Amino acid sequence: MSKTRVIEVEPVTRVEGHGKISIHLDEDNNVQESRLHIVEFRGFERFIQNRPYWEVPVIVQRLCGICPVSHHLAASKAMDLIVGVKKLTPTAEKMRRLMHYGQIMQSHVLHFFHLCSPDLLFGFDADPRKRNVMGIIDEKPELAVQAVMMRKFGQEIIKATAGKKIHGTGAIPGGVNKNLSIGERDFFLKDMEQMKTWSLSALDLAKNFTRDNFEKVGGFANFNSSHLSMVREDGALDLYHGNLRAIDASGNIIFNQIDYQRYYDHLMEEVRSWSYMKFPFIKKRGHLDGWYRVGPLSRLNTCGFIDTPKADKALQEFKGVTGGKPNHMSLAYHWARMIEVVHCVEKIEDLLNDPDLQGDDLVAHGERQEEGVGVIEAPRGTLIHHYKVDESDQVTFCNLIVSTTHNNEAMNLAVSKVAKKYLSGQPKITEAMLNHLEVAVRAYDPCLSCATHALGQMPLTVELYDANNNKIDGMSTAL
């Protein structure tokens, strides 16, 4: 009788939420199957029903403590349509954009410096006692300060626009509930030069890691896939509003400038028994071939250009690496993420110098509608909120397709690729080998709490099973 072993990595660490990796090995220790399991469940889509619609942007943001602004704004965009508002006042849209750019900046910085930089700076197989954020503080204190201060800047932007750094109330159906005072504006302007300098140095760090380790990056969880994101009507990167564009692995358009109100004509979700996270796919390509990636890497692959100069220059350099074709390297997410930080900082400066932010026309009005879809490019990718509201103003339907969910298939494939490359045939499985699996997952900056609309932290576990499906080993790494 053949024997297989199963390795479990549980919990996966330095990611947002709870998950585990299981690796099935045969008698010769060759990897047969690898899976990223998402083990949280929460049920927001159900208990939001019967709530009055104006509560929704405040309630659903509780999905997450890392990127609540994304949920707050996606829900608000849907509720704009419920109250019949297709175009916000300039002050309202710019306040929301400012909130969103602050959010993406702080989230990307958190991920890059606090969660991933230990792998990038010390090595994937470095001593785990050093390969953590405390190691960064010890050995690279200037980077640690930069990380904290950049994140603080983004969080303060959120507080100024939403009232609180976490779970604010700034966006309301049809607009916002406050503008930006002169005092608040000047508080941020005094730090802009420092933020610009730091965003460029962070970009250099991510870029140089990719260039200096190009062979490793190119051979680590690098696989062809389609990519999806929202783009502006002229094809520019737009993190707040636009239409949907999907490209295949060669860069050919699958669909373009699709109004996201009809996202369900183009995207479907598959359920699999072993994960609480669904598997979305592009309808016309079917569930086997229709999967795709989202997030910073995908956004840079799908957009034609960036409308801020420093980020656009960085984009052209990024695209040059693959000759203008889509970049499929999982570890290139880090570089793409830091280009977006540069973009956000440039956008924040532009907005702070825009007098519209001091306007008093905060809320637009329209004719009440029954259904609305809000889409935003969250830090981790395209975020879709879909609601129906009855004539009593109560929510009757809610569907959320969260950024991390789109990347479900890709993360599983990344784990599988890395497992086969680093674990297959090895007589002994080491912590360093397992960290390679986590590095692959971490590149996607998954928020498993969001993806399952679930509660809690997100440590991850690796489990090892034998050929008879008996668990024979497991490993958990502390947060």
Next chain:
Amino acid sequence: MNATIKFRIDGTQVVTKAGLTIMKAADNAGIYIPRLCDEKGLEPQGSCRICIVKIGGQIVASCTQPAEDGLEVENDTPEIRNYRRDLVKMLYHEGNHLCPICEASGRCELQAVSYYLGIFQPTKYPYLQPDRPVDASHRDILLNTNRCIRCGRCIRASKTLDGKNLFGYIGRGIHKQVGVNGENLANTDAKVGDAAMALETCPVGCIIQKRQGFFAPIGKRRFDLKPLGTNSVKQQKGGSEQ
């Protein structure tokens, strides 16, 4: 007759005309006594017991107890504060008071009294978690009795100020709650302009005006600007939980 009387609250002399309640005399003197069922313009009901004070060893409701010459009233003492805290905590456990997602947050008197009393976290009692249907039938007003604390302010306002008698108590004991005199709110002549529907009348988020939630930004809501008890002579909070 406008006779003047003198009495003391926590040692501070209060000079007032005769015939007022202890609460009214304290208000006039700028001494804060926390309350939930009492509201300016309504007859006192004495039901929430948050305004209790101690006189001669007896606990009484200051909203209904007449002030008398020579009284020594204990108001902001550790003993009374602890009684008040227990009473307020039980209200949280009898209803669904989810402050982080409630549109009344920041203007909610239950929340503001809790902060005044130093209650900032869940407490020791089991949650009853009522699951009463929300009455969203009215075009402009929504009734969520899961948040009701049975203060009766809406009942009294509707009866005495609006002359409509839209609300009443139903049930007994722990099952007592406020109900609509009718099938639902849409089948009454309730209007946004009614005193019973005013945001200041309902001390929590039970009666809310539709489509107005979260319009006030954090930092500019009623009790963000002036927390309860901070405009009184003593300018002191109720202290941290004992």
